[in-house]
Amino acid sequence: MKRFVYLLTMLLVAAGAFAQNAKNEVYLFCYFKGSSADGLHLAASTDGLKWQALKGDSSFLKPAVASDKLMRDPCILRGADGLFHMVWTVSWNDKGIGYANSPDLIHWSEQRFLPVMAAEKGARNTWAPEVTYDATTKQYMIYWASTITGRYPLADTITEKGYNHRIYYTLTKDFKTFTATKLLYNPGFNCIDASILPFGKKIIMFFKDETVKPVQKNIKIAYADKITGPYKQAGTHITGDYWAEGPTALQKGKEWILYFDKYRNHKYGALTSTDLKTWTDISDQVQLPSGIRHGTVFKITVAEYEKLKAAKN
Structure with missing residues (x-):
């Protein structure tokens, strides 16, 4: 009898845990693989630790804009309009980024090229764009890293093929009209x-400190009172000796x-914290x-996850 009660209790606990988990959101990781020519990949997790590739780790969206037609560094954000908005790197040497939206991460809008650095004649690239929503102003901020030739000359750029990036941004309410590009962060x-x-x-x-001399190549943190800054760095790097x-x-x-991507070690790393000061x-x-390569994490509903699981290769 005691064993029966014990087993029943365990079943009820498991059922309760399942019911609670079913109410929770599912975590999604969007990323690219290899050269990124095959496009968008997605992986899901219920605990943030164990991630399972969806659709057999095949592409959910193939790149179609810019001459290089790449889809590196994808960033997906659920917007205030309920749509998933995605931006990505289209090329190593272009003055714009890619953009598309989707209601379900399966069916996508026509891809568009956003020439965010077109006004800067010396701009060499537009890398790793991301998008964040500002509920206060009801605007989206798209931001990325670019090198503008001669803008911030440093000795160590000799070893970095002349690259010396800063973070730039533009604002939009509808992904149709955009403010003029401005400098967001210059540490x-x-x-x-x-x-x-x-x-x-x-x-x-x-953000990543790209300094070569003395070598940094690590992740740091900066804070601001509003999304457009000014940002102030807090403390030293939080990642280790890699x-x-x-x-x-x-x-x-x-x-x-x-x-984060431990790209020289060909693997991913992770840190955890409850106060953003002490990291484990x-x-x-x-x-x-x-x-898996550079991407972003976000949340979806269980219903959305079930539809993604059913997506065929």
């Missing part, structure tokens, strides 16, 4: 891969999980699809 050194999220009454930016890039953060209650490395607990 005084080469920086890329900004990822911006609300943090209470503050705005937090994770080269890291492509930070993207997930909030699970009071816990933050920061994922949990890289050995995270399982991601083989070959």
Whole structure:
């Protein structure tokens, strides 16, 4: 009898956990693989640690804009309009980025090329764009890293093929009209891969310090009172003694999980924190699809996840 009661209790606990989990949102990771020519890949997780590639790890959307037709560094945001808005890097050497939207991550709008750096004659590139929504102004901010030849000359750019990036941005309410491009963040050194999220009454930016001399190649944090800045760096780097890039953060209650690409080690890393000051490395607990490269994490509903699972190759 006692064993029966025990088994029944365990079943009820499991059922309760399943019911609770069914109410929760599912985490999604959008990313690229290889050269990115095959397009958008998606992986899902219920705990932020174990991630399963969807659709057999095949592409959900193939790139169709710009001469190189790449889809690197995808960033997806659910907008205030309910649509999923995506921006991405279309080329190593272009003055614009890619944009498309979708109601379900399966059916996509026509892809568009946004010439966000066209006004800068010396602009060499437009890398790793991301998009964040500002509920206060009801605007979307698209931001990215660009090098403008001669704008910020440094000695170490000799070893970086002359690249010396800063973070730039544009604002839009409808992804049809955009404000003039402006400088968002200049910490005084080469920086890329900004990822911006609300943090209470503050705005937090994770970004990569690209400095070669003395070598940095790590992830740092900056804060601001509003989405357009000014941003101020807080403390030193939070990643370890390895080269890291492509930070993207997930909030699970009071816990933050920061994922990043240990690109020289050909694997992903992860840190966790509850205060954004003390970080614990949990890289050995995270399982991601083989070959995953720079991307972003976001949340979807269980119903949306079930539709994605049913998507065929």
